[in-house]
Amino acid sequence: MIKYFISSLALFTTIHLFSQADITLRLENLYSEKKYDQILNDYEKNVNDYSAKSIYYIGMAHYMKANDNKCIELMNLSIEKDKSDPDPHYIKGMTFNYLNKFDDAIESFKKAIELFPESADYHSGLADSYFNKEEFLKAFESYKVASQVNDELDRPFYMMPQALFNLNKKEEALEYFYLAKNEIDKTTESYITVLYNIGLMESLNRNYVKAEPVFSEIIKLNPKDYSAYSKLIQAYYGMKEYAKSKTYKDILYKAFDNGELVGTGLEEMFCFDQFDWNDKLIQVYERFAVKEGKLYYKHLFYVVNESNEIEYRIQTENSPVSVELGGPKYAIGMDKNGAHSTFGFIEEDFDYDELKSYVTKILEKQVEPTATSTKKTKN
Numbered sequence: 001m002i003k004y005f006i007s008s009l010a011l012f013t014t015i016h017l018f019s020q021a022d023i024t025l026r027l028e029n030l031y032s033e034k035k036y037d038q039i040l041n042d043y044e045k046n047v048n049d050y051s052a053k054s055i056y057y058i059g060m061a062h063y064m065k066a067n068d069n070k071c072i073e074l075m076n077l078s079i080e081k082d083k084s085d086p087d088p089h090y091i092k093g094m095t096f097n098y099l100n101k102f103d104d105a106i107e108s109f110k111k112a113i114e115l116f117p118e119s120a121d122y123h124s125g126l127a128d129s130y131f132n133k134e135e136f137l138k139a140f141e142s143y144k145v146a147s148q149v150n151d152e153l154d155r156p157f158y159m160m161p162q163a164l165f166n167l168n169k170k171e172e173a174l175e176y177f178y179l180a181k182n183e184i185d186k187t188t189e190s191y192i193t194v195l196y197n198i199g200l201m202e203s204l205n206r207n208y209v210k211a212e213p214v215f216s217e218i219i220k221l222n223p224k225d226y227s228a229y230s231k232l233i234q235a236y237y238g239m240k241e242y243a244k245s246k247t248y249k250d251i252l253y254k255a256f257d258n259g260e261l262v263g264t265g266l267e268e269m270f271c272f273d274q275f276d277w278n279d280k281l282i283q284v285y286e287r288f289a290v291k292e293g294k295l296y297y298k299h300l301f302y303v304v305n306e307s308n309e310i311e312y313r314i315q316t317e318n319s320p321v322s323v324e325l326g327g328p329k330y331a332i333g334m335d336k337n338g339a340h341s342t343f344g345f346i347e348e349d350f351d352y353d354e355l356k357s358y359v360t361k362i363l364e365k366q367v368e369p370t371a372t373s374t375k376k377t378k379n
Contacts, residue, residue: 020051024051027057039058040062047077053085058074076092086115089112090122093109093129097128120156123146124156143156154185158180158194192225203238208235212232215232216232237272237273237352252288286300301314313335315335317332332345332355338374
């Protein structure tokens with residue numbers, strides 16, 4: 001009788017284990033099929049009766065539906081039943097990051113790494129927590145470990161240079177952006193972001209020869225990325241290869257005419273050049289709109305200080321009176337401290353270097369205005 005009871009118990013245990021394994025497999029399949037509601041409807045009621053891995057998948061359904069507190073509750077229950085599985089700790093860390101509870105996230109990621117140090121995702125998650133806490137050196141170190149554990153995970157590669165940039169290690173950051181360019185999937189948005197960062201940093205370094213092919217590649221990958229056209233034009237102006245910019249200016253003007261620039265930051269004008277003057281940055285813009293017969297500003301030289309504030313501007317102004325009298329199309333004016341000044345006139349087909357030189361003379365007060373009024377001109 002005792003022997004029969006033991007055999008029955010063993011049979012029950014075997015059936016029970018088989019049943020649990022079957023439930024886990026079904027939950028895993030439902031999760032892979034993104035049937036999160038079905039998981040919750042069919043299995044959550046008896047969650048306490050299931051294995052740790054089954055509970056994990058039910059918690060993952062909550063995770064995908066952004067039911068964060070419930071997700072954490074079930075991950076804790078899964079951990080109680082199986083303390084050797086690192087995945088629930090990782091998902092807790094991801095959820096805590098989403099909730100901006102970064103210290104809790106760090107604790108969870110560290111536990112996951114303790115259980116399985118060979119996961120790049122775990123190290124990358126830990127790095128994200130440090131990054132969000134603005135502990136950029138620790139973030140960089142954790143992203144670097146993640147990149148060494150698995151060089152097929154993109155995120156560590158494009159986040160390492162961002163951490164370095166925030167540490168004001170800009171040269172080193174640029175090197176790591178180039179590393180990311182070589183390592184990450186070229187079909188992703190992350191690759192475009194890396195290219196942008198390289199192009200912008202090379203442009204800030206006035207290394208337009210290296211910036212030009214980067215922005216060209218962005219345009220090749222996405223011909224509708226109109227911001228890249230503006231940056232490429234700036235590169236050509238930086239290299240004084242003005243003729244090469246014409247094709248890209250024409251594309252921007254066509255996009256403007258077709259209403260394709262809405263929401264791009266280029267709705268009214270685009271920046272085509274920038275240069276340093278004393279401790280100021282001069283950003284040069286060109287307006288799309290043409291208002292024949294009316295006064296409007298076409299080319300605008302903004303004087304920007306170290307706090308990134310616009311102090312004043314110098315501009316070319318369409319002059320209907322001058323045109324009517326057979327004179328040059330544009331006057332050169334300045335709006336500064338509530339006063340408007342006029343300095344001279346230029347033809348429509350002006351030489352840009354000559355205009356730039358003349359504007360610099362105005363900045364340095366080597367040219368006196370021919371007229372000044374305190375009434376600010378509308379444009």
